Amino acid sequence: MGLLLPSCGEVKTLGVNPCEQKDFINQNIGYMPQKFGLYEDLTVMENLDLYADLKGLSQDHKDKSFKTLLNFTGLGEFISRLAGDLSGGMKQKLGLACSLLGRPGFLVLDEPSVGVDPISRRELLRMVQDLCDEGMTILWSTAYLDEAEKFSSCVLLNEGKLLYQGAPQDLTSKLEGRTFFAYAKDGKNRALLKQIIKDGDGLTDAVIQADSVRVVLDRGIQKYENLDLQPTTPRFEDAVIDILGGCPKGESSLSHNLQIVDDASEYVIEADALVKRYGSFYAVKNNTFKVKKGEIFGLLGPNGAGKSTSFKMLCGLVTPTSGTARIMGLDIQKNLSKARSYLGYMAQKFSLFGGLSVMQNLKFFSGIYGLNIWEQRDKINQMVDIFDLKPYLGHNADELPLGFKQRLALSCALMHNPPILFLDEPTSGVDPLTRRDFWNHINTLVEKGVTVMVTTHFMDEAEYCDRISLFYRGEAIETGTPSELKNKVSKDCTMEEAFIALIEKYDRQKIQRMPA
Amino acid sequence: MWNRIFALMIKEFHSIWRDPRSRALIFLPPLVQLCIFAFAATMEVKNIDMVIWDQDKTYYSRELSERFQNSVWFRKIYYVQDESHFLRLLESQKVMMGMNIQNNFSRNIKASKKAEVQLIFDGRQTNVSQILSGYATEIVNQYQKDVFLSGFNDLPRVDIRTRNWFNTSLMYLHYTVVSLVATLAMIAGTILTALSVAREREIGTFDQLIVSPLRPFEILIGKTIPPLVIATIIATFMLLMAVFAFGIPFSGSLWLFYLSTLVFLLSIVGIGLFVSSLCKTQQQAILGSFIFQMPAMLMSGYIAPIENMPVFFQYLTYANPIRFYLVIVKGLFFKNMPWNVVFENLAPMFVMALIMLYCAYWVFKRNLD
Structure with missing residues (x-):
């Protein structure tokens, strides 16, 4: 691409050195960075227009390519919507459309499926497949191996080293x-x-x-x-x-060090007819469920389905319009501080204080959970041992490798021995080994009686759950164990197939139920 | 509870200190502003050019011209012989003022009649011409007195002697540097607080704070005290600079100074928190604090006297804590302001602080929705 100069070695893109012939490269490459630079205050059409002008397309050419691209991405009916109001999946489609302007021969997509739900992801993959069939070359970078499996050829990199190059099937068949x-x-x-x-x-x-x-x-x-x-x-x-x-x-070293949670109440998390309404829009409609002690409960669903809102109502970040959320039998609205002291919370982006050192982060989190100085010291030492944080204590949290960031976030959330752990998309964008390591820790916690609530649209994580509530359009449309959900669709489908099939089934029923 | 607040406060200090941008925000403005305000942004009028059209051309008119020539305020004096030159110099802004001495000037003096000089100022620079007219009047008055003493012109007159109290030699620098104590503390106070919540909201740690057992008012206390302490340190630094680097005597009580600084900063931090609880990003927070800072400065009495404002705006200044703090700081520096006067100005700031902190708390709580 010519965005980064190699220290040594040579790159040839489309037969030329990208650093020397930038103009040629810019004309013939479509590039979609991780966060495509959409202007959120402009509409879909205005964004397309802008990028077409930047590419220097003529008016005639513009009209023609807009028509095909809008058709292709299915964004035709949203042209006057602000890009900022689009869902994650639609944003990616618009980004793709913008990078396809001028019909490049080579398309570079940098993690296009991060933050995209399975349905949109499948559509994105289908679109890219269509482009391939038309003869376009596409480079798609990803941390999701189930995506890589679908491509004709792959390059596997780890810690800057090339591990494998070739068709994914060839590698798989060896096993x-x-x-x-x-x-x-x-x-x-x-x-x-x-x-x-x-x-x-x-x-x-x-x-x-x-x-x-x-x-x-x-x-x-x-x-x-x-x-x-x-x-x-x-x-x-x-x-x-x-x-x-x-x-x-x-074994996860947590298993020796953690106290066993002992509590009489059977249901530790209860959602009772939770509703959240913003104006006339129901983010969550009448959501009821109970989570038993020592269970991993998953909230699964596409973007904007209301799983995050439900999750936030349960930890008191959002006040429900009606209904009650109970933690260890306590109404969270009435006993906010007390109820929260039972919660460990690990947010999507790990929410650490990036400018503070690892030690300062640990001290802070142990402090706000009310540990005194001696308890703090013991607990911090313990966490440092369990998660091998010793070599990083003086580093800024920002500088940590991803896996260690995740460990630090988990240890911060566990400072006060919470009987309940809330995880918001805990392993999105994390490599498979780190993910396994993380879930080993979580499994150990659950064995000790900790209850875990997790939101995800990542199918691997869904497999770890004891029970899943599938969210769609503000409602929990199905609840059950992963195999129950799969069996509702077919005997040996994947979680993702089950997910998509169940949502499509819901949509079909909805249309039938509507009066003619 | 105090454990938790303490942990939050320590973290605030750490994150302000470890972030190079916040650190610059603390140290750079005091130094830069001190230099700018003290040396560049002076409102003193010096190095002025003027034009004199002396039609009288006698001993008396020359004597008057010479007094202008010898005064420290004027740099260059053009002497012209006709009206067109006189006007051209004024029009082209080569000079700020012109003096026109009529040809009957000396004749009138000798006859003990009323002698007139015409002074013309360039009204395009309102401030400068006002100050100039003050200087010029003084020069002319002095001249008049001397002429009177030499036996001519026996008109009865009142002898006016002006003495400037508290800032005897009208040192403009004293006024600016002392006011800087207030303005810099305000800038640091608002921006640091406004950023502290907005930054956490931007990186997502704010949710983490909310799900912790910290109650909203505990977060509020933990977020209030660190900027308060830092802004107090800045005020102290400015106080030391004023006294030791600029040699401005501090005549009042240090206890009263710190008490009023704390109350003032409490209201400022309250405003900063209020701003930041409305903002989603750091950018919004910075813009938001500017929206407060500019009008607050303009309506503090530092730039324009409050008495000159329309009545409505005069009432509006009662909601401006910096207005009262400026009075206290100047009072403590220049005239050893007694405690009861300090308290009179302290009370409105205290009310402001309570209102703003309550507003911040209220928005804070509502924000959880």
């Missing part, structure tokens, strides 16, 4: 015969996972997938410690974990 599902006899998949990764000999990877544990074994190993293994087809993610040297093994 044939090494992937299995293991089922726990008593249905306790978390305990099973913990037991599997505890010794970890001959194990490449193990993750929870709905009510089973997906196990990848090292080459040449057929059996694993009297487990009942059902063979399954390998995924690209399995292969990547294999290349990366396998998942983190052993």
Whole structure:
């Protein structure tokens, strides 16, 4: 692209050196950066117009390409809407449309699917596929391996090193015969996972997938410690974990250090007819559910479905229009401070104080949860040990590698031994190994009786949940275990397919229910 | 509860201190403004050029011209012989004032009649011409007195002797530097507070604060005290500069100075918090604090005397804490203002502080929606 000069080596894009022939490159490349520079105060049409002028398209050419692009992206009916008011998925589509102006021969997309829900993501992928079929070359960077699986060729990078180059299928097929599902006899998949990764000999990877544990074994190993293994087809993610040297093994050190939560009440989080209305718009309509102690409860749904609002009502960030939210049996509106002292909260972007050092962050969070100086010191030492933060204590939180940021955020949220942990999209944009590491910690917490509530539109995270509430248009349209939701659609579909199918089914029913 | 507030306060200090931009915001403005206000933005009128059209051309008229020539205020004096030159110099802004001495000037003096000189000022620069006319009148008066003493012109007159109290030599620098104590404390107070909430909202840590057991009023206290302390340090620095670098005597009580500084800053921080609880980004917060700062400065009595404002605006200045604080600071510096007068000016600021902090608290609580 010529945006960054290499220290050494040579780049050739479309046959030329991009740093030397910028004009040629600019004319022939479409580039969509991670956050496409849409002007949020301009309408969809004005944005397109602006980018067309920047590309120097003639009026005649402009009219023609707008028509095809609006058709192609399905943004035709929103041309007069402000770009800032579009959903995450539509913004990405508009960004894509803008970068397609002038019909570039080569399209570069930098993590186009971050913050995009599965439905929009599928549409985005379909559009890109169509472009491919028309002969365009597309470079799509992503941290999501299920996306990479769909492309014709991939380049796998880790810590600046090239690990693999070629078709994803070729890599995946090497794992044939090494992937299995293991089922726990008593249905306790978390305990099973913990037991599997505890010794970890001959194990490449193990993750929870709905009510089973997906196990990848090292080459040449057929059996694993009297487990009942059902063979399954390998995924690209399995292969990547294999290349990366396998998942983190052993026990989360949290398991020795954490007190067991002991509380009589059976339901620790209760939402009772929660409604949130902004003017005439219902962000959440009549939402009721209960979460048992020691459960991982997931709020799943596309952008703007109301899952974040529900989540925020439950931790007291948003006051409900009607209905009550109870934490450990306490009405959160009436006992705000008390109820919140039961909560650990880890927000989407980790919400650390970037300008403060790791130590200062730890001190601050332990302080606002009311620990005294001696308790603070003990607790901080403990967290530093558990999460290996020692080498980073003096660093600014901003400078930490992503995985450590996440650990720091988790340790800050756990300072006061909360019986309930709220996670808002905890692992979006995080690499697969860090994600496993994180969920191992969470699983350990749950074993100790901590209740976890998580919002996500990331299907891997949904698999970890005991129960999921599927949100759409402000309502919880389905609630159940991951396998129950999948079974409603078909026997062996993926979580994502189930998600999309359930939402489409809801839409169809809605149309039928409407009076003619 | 105090544990939590304490943790929040420590964090505030850390984040202000570790952020190079905030740090610059604390140290740079006092130094820069001190230089600008003290040396460049002076309202003293010096180095003025004038034109004299002496039609009389006698001992008496020359004597008057010479007095202008010898005064420190005027740099260059053009002597012209006809009206067209006289007007051209004024029109082209080469000179700020002109003196026209009629040809019957000395004749009238000798006859002990009323002798007239015409002084013309360039009204395009209102302030300067007003000050100039003061200087010129003084020169002419002095001349008149001397002429009278030498035996001519026996008109009865009142001898006026002006003495400037509290700032005896009318040192303009004294006035600006002392006012800077107030204005700089205000700038630091509003911006630091306005930024502190907006910054957290921008990076998403504000939600984290809200879900913690910190209650809204605890957040308010934790957010109020650090800017208060920092702005007090700035005020102290300015006080020291005024006394030791500029040699301005501080004649009042230090206790009263710090008491009123605290009350003043409390109201300022209240305004900053109020602004920031309405803002979503740091940019909005900075713009928001400017929206407050500019009118507050203009209506403080520092730039234009409050007595000159229309009545409506005079009432409006009662809501402006810096108006009262300026009175106190100047009073404490120049005239050892007694405590009861200080308290008279302190009370309205205190009321303002309570109102603003309550408003901030109210918006804060409502914001949770």
